[in-house]
Amino acid sequence: MSATPTRSCGTAAGPGDSDAVEAVSRLSPRLAAAVGALPLRPGHRVLEIGCGSGAAARAVAGLVGPDGHVLGVDRSERAVSRAIASSGELIRVGLLRFACTPVEDLVLPDDTPPFDVAVAIRVGAFDGRHPEVRDTALHRVRAALRPGGRFYIDSPSPGIALQEIVFDT
Numbered sequence: 001m002s003a004t005p006t007r008s009c010g011t012a013a014g015p016g017d018s019d020a021v022e023a024v025s026r027l028s029p030r031l032a033a034a035v036g037a038l039p040l041r042p043g044h045r046v047l048e049i050g051c052g053s054g055a056a057a058r059a060v061a062g063l064v065g066p067d068g069h070v071l072g073v074d075r076s077e078r079a080v081s082r083a084i085a086s087s088g089e090l091i092r093v094g095l096l097r098f099a100c101t102p103v104e105d106l107v108l109p110d111d112t113p114p115f116d117v118a119v120a121i122r123v124g125a126f127d128g129r130h131p132e133v134r135d136t137a138l139h140r141v142r143a144a145l146r147p148g149g150r151f152y153i154d155s156p157s158p159g160i161a162l163q164e165i166v167f168d169t
């Protein structure tokens with residue numbers, strides 16, 4: 001699949017809710033910069049690929065809640081177990097969930113509403129470390145997004161947190 005890195009994003013953004021701001025402030029500077037650069041709005045549905053132990057997903061859930069939703073996926077069962085163990089309340093209220101799957105195998109149930117934003121930070125399928133799965137992974141992400149939905153990965157440029165991947169029409 002053809003997809004092009006375009007705009008870079010590095011500026012903090014997001015609603016001013018104090019709990020959400022506090023959740024972002026607990027992140028590492030690297031993850032805080034990435035989350036802050038996402039074009040999030042309350043009510044957004046966000047897919048995080050390669051969520052690891054879920055720190056960014058939890059912060060994003062605070063930024064899009066209470067009407068939004070975050071799905072974090074990771075191919076590592078251990079990572080997903082840790083993410084679930086650390087996210088009890090957000091999962092209980094339906095703001096956040098996790099699934100163990102490689103992104104290249106990601107197929108959402110038919111009744112899953114599409115996502116507004118997807119993000120993958122330091123995930124080999126997108127950053128060049130695993131070129132053999134990149135096209136399939138991009139197809140899966142595109143299929144999970146609504147028309148006009150946006151996909152971001154970490155930027156190779158120092159001081160720039162994210163770059164947008166734009167799918168060719």
Ligand SMILES: C[S@@+](CC[C@H](N)C(=O)[O-])C[C@H]1O[C@@H](n2cnc3c(N)ncnc32)[C@H](O)[C@@H]1O
Binds near residue numbers: 079123
């Ligand atoms: C370097 S860690 C980054 C974790 C987190 N995004 C961060 O930036 O702190 C990469 C994570 O992506 C997951 N991962 C790598 N390849 C993946 C794939 N093809 N599908 C889903 N998860 C993947 C790994 O299991 C790991 O948890």
